[in-house]
Amino acid sequence: MSRLLKIGTRDSALALWQARKVQEELKQHGYPSELVPVKSTGDLILDKPLYELGITGIFTKTLDVALLAGQIDLAVHSLKDVPTALPKGIIQAAVLPRGTIEDVLVRKNTPGNQRHGVVATGSLRRKAQWLRKYPGDRIENLRGNVQTRLQKLEDSAWDGAIFAAAGLERLEIKPEHLEVLDWMLPAPAQGALMVAVREDAPQVFEQVRNLNHLPSELCVGIERYFLRGLEGGCTAPIGALARIKKNEILFTGGVFSLDGRDVSTIEERSLIPEDILTGVGPLEEYSQQVQAYAKILGEQYARTTLEAGGAAIMETLRNALDQ
Structure with missing residues (x-):
């Protein structure tokens, strides 16, 4: 045994x-x-x-x-x-195997509440993207486990709070007033x-x-090497999503200023090498190939993002977060 x-x-x-x-x-x-x-x-x-x-x-x-x-x-x-x-x-x-990747807005449990002037989140990534889409809204800080954050929302005067869909699903919590934020880039490796x-x-x-689960290992590996290439930590306003579609990697990534006004985003498609698609060879050797390929793509996507204006945003972010 x-x-x-x-x-x-x-x-x-x-x-x-x-x-x-x-x-x-x-x-x-x-x-x-x-x-x-x-x-x-x-x-x-x-x-x-x-x-x-x-x-x-x-x-x-x-x-x-x-x-x-x-x-x-x-x-x-x-x-x-x-x-x-x-x-x-x-x-x-x-x-x-990766779970649901989206973020969701849980609205205050008030009949007819469709506004979102005050939204709570402890994530700079969510805050930046929300303010980019809704610049007139106010963001309140929200920390704690899922149940604690839901209770804080209920006890507050906020209009809503942002959660990872995967967490709510895993705990089988199904708020009545919920909106999937399919426009919001998830955190690298979310879900x-x-x-x-x-x-x-x-x-x-x-x-x-x-x-x-090798497909999940590949996708999250790309996203994490992208994050590492930007020299952004887990709390930085950086989003990334890699997906496999047939023989291609579809990637979207971006870095945002704290107020959401400045952004550098990219969308890329990359062919997956045949040896990775077929998975020939011993498992451990194959996994090393997967990680090596993830590193190549993630770093490549990071360079593209930095060259497209991300470098200036990252410099501003580092100065702001170091203060």
Whole structure:
């Protein structure tokens, strides 16, 4: 019988759902496990926007420490919260099939409420894109887990708040007044779950690797290399979406000024090499090919965005966020 794997997770309802999803997948492959919940700094400090905290990987750092200390065997993350450079000694073992990528507006539960003069979000990406489309609106800061944010919306005078559709779906929360924001670029890797393990634990890596979904790994890899190429952190107002359509990658990405007035966006199509389409060769070698291709495309798209005006926006952003 396989050794009981310890799965590290944040202790919010959504994070626990994600960890249980990984636990169920491992069980199907014959690997028993138990959950080890921890509380991150990002879950403890809720009265400040994320960008003001100045901590890289604020939702992942505690799990990184536990993983490197051997207190857990693997960590489950919402991949959009994970820094593009993993800590030394930690590697990505699997990306699960990606969930819904869109953001949604949850309107105040008031009959006939169709206005949105005051909207809440803790995300600079969502704020910038919202203000670009609705420059006359006011944005209020909103932090906390999904249930906490929904309750804050209900208790406030706001007209609505922005959420990731994937989180609401996973918790089976279906607000009555909901609008899909299909015009809003999602965060890089939004809707994707990633499992990290220690680099010196090859047996755990092989066990977890059974959960990997290569099409999702490719798409989120492109988006994360795009983010890394722009030198933008997880909280920067940067959006990206890579999709596979037949033998092509369809990519949309962009960087926004904090007020949404300035933007540099691109739309690209790239042919997928035949060897990646066919998946010939050992799984690990094939995965390395996928990551190498993701790196090439993500960095290429980042350069195109910077040359199209993104460099000036990024410089302004760095100056503003460093103050």
